[in-house]
Amino acid sequence: MPRAKGERKLEILKALAEMLEAPRWAKITTAALAAKLDVSEAALYRHFASKAQMYEGLIEFIESSVFTLTNKITSEEAEAGGQAGKLVEMLLAFAEKNPGMVRVMTGDALVGEHERLQARMNQFYDRFEAALKQALRAAADGDAAGRAAMLLRYAIGSLHQYAKSGFAKKPTEGYAAQRGFLSA
Numbered sequence: 001m002p003r004a005k006g007e008r009k010l011e012i013l014k015a016l017a018e019m020l021e022a023p024r025w026a027k028i029t030t031a032a033l034a035a036k037l038d039v040s041e042a043a044l045y046r047h048f049a050s051k052a053q054m055y056e057g058l059i060e061f062i063e064s065s066v067f068t069l070t071n072k073i074t075s076e077e078a079e080a081g082g083q084a085g086k087l088v089e090m091l092l093a094f095a096e097k098n099p100g101m102v103r104v105m106t107g108d109a110l111v112g113e114h115e116r117l118q119a120r121m122n123q124f125y126d127r128f129e130a131a132l133k134q135a136l137r138a139a140a141d142g143d144a145a146g147r148a149a150m151l152l153r154y155a156i157g158s159l160h161q162y163a164k165s166g167f168a169k170k171p172t173e174g175y176a177a178q179r180g181f182l183s184a
Contacts, residue, residue, distance in 0.1 A: 009047045012037065013057045020100035020109055023166030027112065052114040058104050059120050066094055066124075070131050083135035084151060085179050091128065091155050092171040099167045106156070106163050125152060154182060 015036050019028050030051055034041045048054045069090050077083045095102045103109040105124075110117045129152045136144035158171040 008043075009057070012044060012047055012054065013061070016054055017058060017098070017100035020103040021167065023168075028109070050114075052117060055104065055110065055113060055117050056120070058101060059117065059124070062094075062098075062101050062105060063124055065098075066091060066128065067131075069094070070128070074131065074135060079139075083138070084132050084148070085183060087128070087132055087135060088151050088155050088182075089172065089175055089179070092158055092175060095159050095162060095171050099162070102159050102163050102167075106160050108163060125156070128152065151182060154178075 012033070016028065016033055019033065019036060030041050030044055033054075034044055037044075044054075048057070070087060073086050073090060074083055077086055095105065105121065107118055107121060110121065129148050132148035132151050133144045136147050155171075158175075161169050162171045
């Protein structure tokens, strides 16, 4: 039975994300990815021109997922002050549910890959920080830029800790209590 258009592409991205979830992570080669999928490397290149394009596919998933949820939170959360905390919590929960993506979000998986990939993740964080600033400005929360930067650094640190612990130290663990300190 023939595959639906784009189905194989999604299978490749899913396999790549699964490989990134390994606690003892190592650089992923196209040969290893092809072996996991039981296809040839040429089959991978029929769907992606390069490994960098595969990582771009994962970054697109991260961007789409996080910013869809960001828009939902900012449109549904009535209390502007609560938006920033919910945005950080959402980012941490997304990471917890998608550990392979954390390797991309922290840049670990992008080491040695095309520099535009890390630049794109940097843009992702700039955009997320802008959403935090907007939420804090709407709440007339003093130094919105400084607080947004602090919240972003907290979130990125939580993601790094999650990855470095082999995905054992959950990023949402203790966030409810820490949220009070972050909003003080």
